[in-house]
Amino acid sequence: MFELHASKVGNLKNDVLSGLTVALALVPEAVAFAFVAGVEPLVGLYAAFMVGLITSIFGGRPGMISGATGAMAVVMVSLVAIHGVEYLFACVVLTGILQILAGIFKLGKFIRLVPHPVMLGFVNGLAIVIFLAQLGQFKVTNEAGELEWMMGTQLYTMAGLIVLTMAIIHFLPKLTKAVPSSLVAIVVVTILVQSLGLDARTVVDFVRDMTNDPSASIAGGLPQFAIPNVPFNLETLKVIFPFAIVLAAIGLIESLLTLTLIDELTGTRGRGNRECIAQGASNAVNGFFGGMGGCAMIGQSMINVNSGGRGRASGITAALALLGFILFASGLIEIIPLAALVGVMFIVVIGTFEWSSFRILGKVPKADAFVIVLVSGVTVATDLAVAVVVGVIVSALVFAWEHAKHVNVKRTVDEQGSTVYEVHGPLFFGSISNFLEQFDVSNDSDDVIVEFKNSRVADHSAIEAIDTLAERYIASGKTMHLRHLNSECKQLLTKAGSLVEINVIEDPEYHIATDELA
Structure with a gap:
């Protein structure tokens, strides 16, 4: 450098x-x-x-x-x-x-x-x-x-x-x-x-x-x-x-x-x-x-x-x-x-x-260029510690905003007539609104499968979003199955009760961020 x-x-x-x-x-x-x-x-x-x-x-x-x-x-x-x-x-x-x-x-x-x-x-x-x-x-x-x-x-x-x-x-x-x-x-x-x-x-x-x-x-x-x-x-x-x-x-x-x-x-x-x-x-x-x-x-x-x-x-x-x-x-x-x-x-x-x-300001993403200029300016105007905190917060918000766009759900119907939703991309606090908007509860079959094989449930906001989705299907008299969901989510999904079926055989062993992984 x-x-x-x-x-x-x-x-x-x-x-x-x-x-x-x-x-x-x-x-x-x-x-x-x-x-x-x-x-x-x-x-x-x-x-x-x-x-x-x-x-x-x-x-x-x-x-x-x-x-x-x-x-x-x-x-x-x-x-x-x-x-x-x-x-x-x-x-x-x-x-x-x-x-x-x-x-x-x-x-x-x-x-x-x-x-x-x-x-x-x-x-x-x-x-x-x-x-x-x-x-x-x-x-x-x-x-x-x-x-x-x-x-x-x-x-x-x-x-x-x-x-x-x-x-x-x-x-x-x-x-x-x-x-x-x-x-x-x-x-x-x-x-x-x-x-x-x-x-x-x-x-x-x-x-x-x-x-x-x-x-x-x-x-x-x-x-x-x-x-x-x-x-x-x-x-x-x-x-x-x-x-x-x-x-x-x-x-x-x-x-x-x-x-x-x-x-x-x-x-x-x-x-x-x-x-x-x-x-x-x-x-x-x-x-x-x-x-x-x-x-x-x-x-x-x-x-x-x-x-x-x-x-x-x-x-x-x-x-x-x-x-x-x-x-x-x-x-x-x-x-x-x-x-x-x-x-x-x-x-x-x-x-x-x-x-x-x-030289690199015009070559890096605009958000990164903005952060470079922002941190430099805040450093001069206030102090280094404030500038670094501001820079980290802005970078985190940009990251969350960009990754919130990467969650998409593909809807299909399987051989048994069940509606299958395949979730792709990380599910976290920034993407839950986009996630919930992609489900058509009223037009789905009585049996719905949500597949998380290609998704990563990252935080408690994501767990609450899954719970909210389950409640919507319960209110419509339909059954929702969750597949390939990590164990922490299973323990916390309590509101849906016995009508939510979770595939426990094929679920992978991975964890939401804990102190042990830090």
Whole structure:
């Protein structure tokens, strides 16, 4: 799906170097998402460290990067604004518990229900979101303390450094793959800016603009354990539970979709349920150590994979390096030009967007093309989780509508003078109306046979439709026989009583969907 410089073979050196690259890109992202959530920058940085470390060690997808994310931050902001940050920490703990339960009950398997058009819309919308997020780096604080767009020399310098960064990332792998091209680009651009004294915004400028504090820094100490300072009663649960449900769902959907994308890119397969448990554990820990929680980050995961990171060491390195920045090297990280990080993210955008979708839009069914565009648009307008849910629902409705047309009934008369109806196609909630309309109860003989050999009874609505048909023949004083009907239907067809005869000898052994088959 993605055309990136991605090797499918990993090694420790590549993991460590790609982890360092990811850590550099995590700093402004974590600060920005903390600002969105209405909390201090260190709350976002601590979250990126703890979520990244725990999921890298225990998660189901080596090489995938997790941290504080914007989709979860936009949900948190109202909770923080109304009730304060301590309620956020309690909510994050509950979010983690819910995600752990999802993994224990093996709900991760349902990510397989996401259709391919939804996946295409997901990655396209995500690429657009990442691109739009970078535009905020082109704003500076004016004398009135308000953000405004760059102009003049500063803008041209920013654009030139971005182009240089992207050029290094693109062309360096053609010369050597000994070190990640993204890391080289960041180092080269930083040295260039510092040695020439260029007027370029740096990481510390961004932090100070976000916090509106001219002395702000990413420096800090180790996260401290503390039980959230909230009343442990039913009222608190009523406040945080709705937020926790939404956060858990968003976090798992984004994480499992990112896992699927990384699987496709690396040619390997992650373990969804294990990832659910790891994401939950990381969020639960976050709540007790002053972090805002998070989930998988597609942008940083793509940087990692593109830089050669395949194993758990890449995510562990990224998390530990981020903590090292906070504790010991904040001064060095704060001088990195934002243009270098924006250039890295622009490369991610180019690699993430499914450009072939433009070519296939006119070749795939119109419904699939609509879903691709719809999911992309909803992703940009709302968030990724909502877009995926909308896409799955629309795809399911289209599927139901199309298959509702495929049920047809052939009417014949056998040698004994009985009316025989042969049902062809799936019988389910969407096709029952069409099914019932094809029977002529008043003009049929007194003995009617309905043959299900070429039909599949899929759900309870179908069973009720068969029962309704039986009642119509009973009301007309006629006998209806059902042949080749699955056993579940036999047990539930009670209204027709003894006048409904079922062929039990030739009936096949198959089942309506159960948990055992899931």
